[in-house]
Amino acid sequence: MMNETPSAPYGGAAPAAARKAVTLHRLRAMRDAGDRIAMLTAYDAASAALLDACGVDCLLVGDSLGMVMQGHSSTLPVTLEQMAYHTSCVARGNRSAWLIADLPFGSYQGSTEQALRSATTLMQAGAQMVKLEGGGWTPPLVRALVERGVPVCAHLGLTPQSVHALGGYRIQGRDAAAAATLRAHAAELGDAGAAMLVLELVPSELAAQISEAFPGITIGIGAGSRTHGQVLVMHDMLDITVGAKPRFVRNFMHGATSVADAVATYVRDVKSGAFPDEAHHGYVA
Numbered sequence: 001m002m003n004e005t006p007s008a009p010y011g012g013a014a015p016a017a018a019r020k021a022v023t024l025h026r027l028r029a030m031r032d033a034g035d036r037i038a039m040l041t042a043y044d045a046a047s048a049a050l051l052d053a054c055g056v057d058c059l060l061v062g063d064s065l066g067m068v069m070q071g072h073s074s075t076l077p078v079t080l081e082q083m084a085y086h087t088s089c090v091a092r093g094n095r096s097a098w099l100i101a102d103l104p105f106g107s108y109q110g111s112t113e114q115a116l117r118s119a120t121t122l123m124q125a126g127a128q129m130v131k132l133e134g135g136g137w138t139p140p141l142v143r144a145l146v147e148r149g150v151p152v153c154a155h156l157g158l159t160p161q162s163v164h165a166l167g168g169y170r171i172q173g174r175d176a177a178a179a180a181t182l183r184a185h186a187a188e189l190g191d192a193g194a195a196m197l198v199l200e201l202v203p204s205e206l207a208a209q210i211s212e213a214f215p216g217i218t219i220g221i222g223a224g225s226r227t228h229g230q231v232l233v234m235h236d237m238l239d240i241t242v243g244a245k246p247r248f249v250r251n252f253m254h255g256a257t258s259v260a261d262a263v264a265t266y267v268r269d270v271k272s273g274a275f276p277d278e279a280h281h282g283y284v285a
């Protein structure tokens, strides 16, 4: 007789029951309860479905797709149309994770009106929040978006769209003056209504101070373990990135029985605090 018991999704690595939709309200409650938030990048429907089924809280359609999907050496060539296309693919595969999409280089730097138009394109493609890079000049844009109902994730520290101005992919906020500027920019973005803040490649102590003061949710990447959540580029943690990987990345395929097993381990390790550990803190000053 045929076994008619439905098999658990992804070889048993993902729970069989669908979970409730992750909302901004729920993410804030997680932060308040001290529950760490697990985020990964996704660029297509199949990986979005898998990551969602494995319990990833937030999917980021990152402009890192310019590097991992398109083979560019930076995120600069990615267009708004390409971001909208990948956002719509991810939205079709996703069921319950919170979906964030990057505003790409050149799609918001021109004016508040341009930022609003570009955010509209990504929200209509299925995003629930848009991410933009930089501090100092960005709070007016953030305020305009938030006032019009667009949740915003800011991004400070190593901001890849400014890689040429920053002189490469290097740690930010190392000296006292640079750290003070980052703290001030984070405070201004929080005042402007940014609900989330990605901190990339900053010393863990600075990331902890910013996380303590920021009114929303902080997500670290190469920023130590004392942010409210963690994000990695999916291709990096599955070890399928071409070329060098940043030091803060752990290869979750090591010892995993499947991709879903690797993703489930990432979620578990972020939530338990096992990732990042001492070896994966990134560039701790």
Ligand code: KIV
Pocket (backbone or CB within 6 Å): 041, 060, 061, 062, 063, 064, 065, 102, 198, 200, 221, 231, 232, 233
């Ligand atoms: O584009 C991206 O994937 C990102 C993450 C590295 C945070 O911005």
